[in-house]
Amino acid sequence: MPSESSSDVKFEIGHVLFIDIVGYSKLLINEQSEQLRKLKEIVRGSDQVRLAEAESKLLRLPTGDGGALVFRTNPEAPVLCAMEIARALKSCPELRVRMGIHSGPVNEVTDLNAQANIAGAGINMAQRVMDCGDGGHILLSKHVADDLEQYPRWQPYLHHLGECEVKHGVRVGVVNLYRDEIGTPQVPNKFRIQKKHRARVRWIKVAIASFVLTTIIAGSVFVSRRNPGSASVIPEKSIAVLPFENLSEDKANTYFADGIQYEILTRLSKIADLKVISRTSTQHYKSAPENLPELARQLGAAHVVEGSVQKSGNAVRVNVELIRAANDSHLWADTFDRKVTDIFSVETEIAKAIADQLRAKLTGQEEQSIAAKPTDNPDAYDAFLRGLAFSTHSVYSDEPIRQAINFFEKATELDPNFALAWARLSRAKAFLYFRESDTTNECREAAKRALENAQRLQPNSSDTLLALGYYQYWVLRDFELATRTFKEINELLPSNSDVPFALGAIFRRQGRWNESIASLERALVVDPRNSELVVHTADTYVMVRNFAAALRLYNRALDIVPNDPDVLITEVGIYQALGDLKQAAEMLSELNAKTPNPDSNPKVITQLLLERDQEKAVRLLQTQPNRSNFGAAFYERANWVNLAFVQRLAGDEAGANLSAEQARNALEPLCRSQPDNAILAAHLSQAYAALNMKDAALKEAERATALLPAAKDAVDGPGLEENLALVEMLVGQNSQAISTLGRVLRTPYDGWYYITPVTPALLRLDPTWDRLRSDPAFQKLCQVAQ
Numbered sequence: 001m002p003s004e005s006s007s008d009v010k011f012e013i014g015h016v017l018f019i020d021i022v023g024y025s026k027l028l029i030n031e032q033s034e035q036l037r038k039l040k041e042i043v044r045g046s047d048q049v050r051l052a053e054a055e056s057k058l059l060r061l062p063t064g065d066g067g068a069l070v071f072r073t074n075p076e077a078p079v080l081c082a083m084e085i086a087r088a089l090k091s092c093p094e095l096r097v098r099m100g101i102h103s104g105p106v107n108e109v110t111d112l113n114a115q116a117n118i119a120g121a122g123i124n125m126a127q128r129v130m131d132c133g134d135g136g137h138i139l140l141s142k143h144v145a146d147d148l149e150q151y152p153r154w155q156p157y158l159h160h161l162g163e164c165e166v167k168h169g170v171r172v173g174v175v176n177l178y179r180d181e182i183g184t185p186q187v188p189n190k191f192r193i194q195k196k197h198r199a200r201v202r203w204i205k206v207a208i209a210s211f212v213l214t215t216i217i218a219g220s221v222f223v224s225r226r227n228p229g230s231a232s233v234i235p236e237k238s239i240a241v242l243p244f245e246n247l248s249e250d251k252a253n254t255y256f257a258d259g260i261q262y263e264i265l266t267r268l269s270k271i272a273d274l275k276v277i278s279r280t281s282t283q284h285y286k287s288a289p290e291n292l293p294e295l296a297r298q299l300g301a302a303h304v305v306e307g308s309v310q311k312s313g314n315a316v317r318v319n320v321e322l323i324r325a326a327n328d329s330h331l332w333a334d335t336f337d338r339k340v341t342d343i344f345s346v347e348t349e350i351a352k353a354i355a356d357q358l359r360a361k362l363t364g365q366e367e368q369s370i371a372a373k374p375t376d377n378p379d380a381y382d383a384f385l386r387g388l389a390f391s392t393h394s395v396y397s398d399e400p401i402r403q404a405i406n407f408f409e410k411a412t413e414l415d416p417n418f419a420l421a422w423a424r425l426s427r428a429k430a431f432l433y434f435r436e437s438d439t440t441n442e443c444r445e446a447a448k449r450a451l452e453n454a455q456r457l458q459p460n461s462s463d464t465l466l467a468l469g470y471y472q473y474w475v476l477r478d479f480e481l482a483t484r485t486f487k488e489i490n491e492l493l494p495s496n497s498d499v500p501f502a503l504g505a506i507f508r509r510q511g512r513w514n515e516s517i518a519s520l521e522r523a524l525v526v527d528p529r530n531s532e533l534v535v536h537t538a539d540t541y542v543m544v545r546n547f548a549a550a551l552r553l554y555n556r557a558l559d560i561v562p563n564d565p566d567v568l569i570t571e572v573g574i575y576q577a578l579g580d581l582k583q584a585a586e587m588l589s590e591l592n593a594k595t596p597n598p599d600s601n602p603k604v605i606t607q608l609l610l611e612r613d614q615e616k617a618v619r620l621l622q623t624q625p626n627r628s629n630f631g632a633a634f635y636e637r638a639n640w641v642n643l644a645f646v647q648r649l650a651g652d653e654a655g656a657n658l659s660a661e662q663a664r665n666a667l668e669p670l671c672r673s674q675p676d677n678a679i680l681a682a683h684l685s686q687a688y689a690a691l692n693m694k695d696a697a698l699k700e701a702e703r704a705t706a707l708l709p710a711a712k713d714a715v716d717g718p719g720l721e722e723n724l725a726l727v728e729m730l731v732g733q734n735s736q737a738i739s740t741l742g743r744v745l746r747t748p749y750d751g752w753y754y755i756t757p758v759t760p761a762l763l764r765l766d767p768t769w770d771r772l773r774s775d776p777a778f779q780k781l782c783q784v785a786q
Contacts, residue, residue: 014059014106014118015144016126017078019043019085020066022096022135023403025252026386028379032065035095039066042088048081059108061118066097068123075103075147079154079177082138086182100130101177102141128166132174132191134399136184142173157182161191189399237358238275240282240301241265244318247310257309259385260318260347264305267351267370269496270462273360277301278497281529296325300528303331305354314340320350322357332357343381344373369462369492375421380414383407384421391428398437404428412453419457423467426450430467434474439674447475462492469502477713479506497527505536511714513544513748531560542756543715544748547574570755572603577754579761581610605646606754610765614650621646640666641683644690649767660690671700678707678716682723682752689730701727710747718744719752726753729771738777745781 021035043049052058052071059070071077082099089095104122125141133139140148140158148154157179163171174191177183241264246257262279269276277299296304304325310317321333332353336346348371355362362370375381387407390400405428411421429447432438451471454464466489472482483506490499504520507513520537527533538553551571568591575584588607608617621643640663647656667684674680685700701724710717725740744758751757753768763769764782772778 014070014122015075015078015103016122017069018100018126018130024065046081046084048077059118083182096135098133099138100126101144102126102129103144132164133188138177138183140175145175164190234302235275236302238301239303240277240299241305242282245308247308253311255386255389256311260309263347264350270369271360271366272494278527281527292325292328340378375415375418377415380411380418383411401428419454420463422450422454423463426467427470430471430474439677465489479510497523509713509715529560531557543750569603573755577756577759617646618650641686660687663687678704685727689727694731697727715750718747718749722752
């Protein structure tokens with residue numbers, strides 16, 4: 001076929017605005033059409049578009065879920081257009097759009113359909129910049145931002161995020177454009193290295209001696225961390241169901257293929273005679289891996305299921321193979337051509353066939369369970385699978401959970417008798433409530449209503465009981481009741497890692513540390529490649545200050561998810577807790593060199609304070625946006641309270657008073673609307689203390705400990721006592737503060753002021769505690785042997 005000579009290609013510099021609708025492929029077809037229609041109307045109504053078209057200075061490139069506009073006028077045109085679009089989108093909250101802008105070479109070409117098209121690096125780079133963002137973001141390439149920064153009027157809009165890795169390992173500099181009602185200050189998910197309470201470890205460089213400060217747990221928390229893949233004998237009746245390949249022409253149907261895999265795995269996991277590896281462990285692998293024996297060894301499974309799904313309209317083809325992993329021999333294979341409405345029977349047939357091949361014995365109840373049909377409504381099932389795809393995303397971001405909720409709600413609207421969707425909806429709502437992303441009565445009641453609907457429809461199903469257990473744990477915080485429920489579920493789902501995982505987390509809340517670690521390790525037997533589970537187990541070792549054991553498990557997590565951007569921060573925090581600032585600084589330097597917007601790393605602030613460079617810490621905190629965000633850990637998110645404290649440490653009394661006043665103004669209405677939120681009460685106590693409102697500060701700090709006492713929650717409760725010690729010191733009650741700190745030092749818990757529990761080294765180094773430094777009792781706390 002003749003090719004176009006490169007000398008004939010005419011390039012020009014185009015100023016490109018790339019736009020797409022977030023989550024477009026997850027929408028129903030009628031919703032896709034409606035959202036695309038609205039977006040086109042908004043774009044066509046832009047003054048910049050009309051002006052450029054009038055001068056014949058605009059090229060359009062439709063992309064299915066959005067499009068690209070190439071302005072041949074000036075670099076400001078796509079930015080002004082994006083701002084117009086963003087304002088118009090305020091009246092269409094259901095339309096979640098992201099935009100990317102870049103200036104670069106473009107050329108007009110003719111595609112295979114003899115239609116005019118646009119190509120060139122300018123188009124490609126604008127799309128890659130856009131892909132770094134989430135709904136509501138207007139992202140600019142650093143090249144464009146550098147040009148705009150020459151004009152003072154643009155400077156307040158530009159907020160540098162750093163570099164983001166895009167396709168083929170390419171890294172692009174990205175700048176977030178926002179101000180007032182334009183854009184969003186939220187850091188895009190791809191840049192977000194800090195998640196809920198703390199982040200985690202990247203690689204292990206030095207073995208650290210075991211550090212246990214409390215005699216209650218000293219020497220008794222060690223539990224064997226045997227790699228399940230290294231076990232001498234793998235049970236013959238063990239199986240791992242790998243992700244199913246999506247062979248559909250529409251690549252957006254991946255969620256459907258994932259759903260088929262999930263349903264088959266779920267049915268198999270209900271058979272007590274089988275050991276079934278959890279989906280969270282298998283999802284990291286390819287549909288058809290190259291080294292099957294090694295994969296099976298890592299998972300601890302004797303057999304592997306591979307499959308593919310091809311969906312076209314209402315027709316579905318499912319191919320399945322059962323393979324003996326040791327010699328890669330195929331034991332059974334079949335192809336199923338069905339309608340979407342018959343997909344449940346396919347999943348049941350496959351599960352039964354696999355059980356027969358493995359000679360697994362099924363009870364009558366198990367046969368009924370794996371043959372159950374969750375809904376007769378294919379649209380409701382489709383919405384459920386879309387929600388399920390979101391619910392398996394990282395739990396450290398609220399956005400996937402909220403997306404899952406939307407689809408589960410849609411599933412229940414389409415089929416009010418869909419018990420499984422109600423159960424999943426209850427779990428998602430309860431999780432938002434538990435993590436304090438939404439502590440409103442509305443969220444709590446929504447979780448309860450969804451659970452009640454599931455119980456009304458299928459009171460004894462494992463999914464309903466799981467929802468009940470999580471509601472008791474996450475919403476009611478009735479740990480004893482939740483424990484009984486999860487133990488009951490264990491008989492129904494012997495291969496489900498949810499149960500020992502949940503029990504491990506509950507035991508931790510009860511202060512039953514040895515039982516917690518043992519239960520989490522049991523979960524790893526059936527879910528050995530679940531990085532979240534591995535990290536949670538490591539976190540538990542951190543809480544008991546057994547840092548060496550924690551680091552070994554973090555290293556195991558990195559074998560599963562290499563180069564995870566979250567991981568190094570926890571290791572930095574551990575070195576800081578041990579007083580090894582040199583090692584912490586070296587690791588921070590290496591992390592920051594590879595991290596977008598490194599100054600936003602919360603451990604940088606802690607490191608600067610421990611090194612007593614308060615002035616630089618103030619400057620960095622002042623550059624971080626979102627000061628109304630009050631997280632659980634003190635320096636984990638920029639807010640007015642920690643800025644006030646650091647300003648005071650730096651000698652800026654006026655600035656500290658202003659920041660503390662802003663904190664109080666933001667926190668008081670939040671505390672009135674959420675009177676049971678202990679975290680907000682603790683932050684308000686800090687704001688009062690920073691304003692020298694001694695009585696109010698002590699009252700709020702004590703109220704926080706009363707709302708969530710250590711006896712009620714051994715993970716978070718002692719952190720509020722750590723906050724009480726801080727407030728007691730700030731209001732001049734030094735002896736009480738030292739006494740409280742002494743008690744906290746002897747207690748395992750999740751860190752509040754730091755990423756780890758408080759340690760002697762942190763007390764010794766942090767200038768925050770300088771008011772106590774001359775007291776011999778405090779000096780004794782700082783000298784506890786490590």
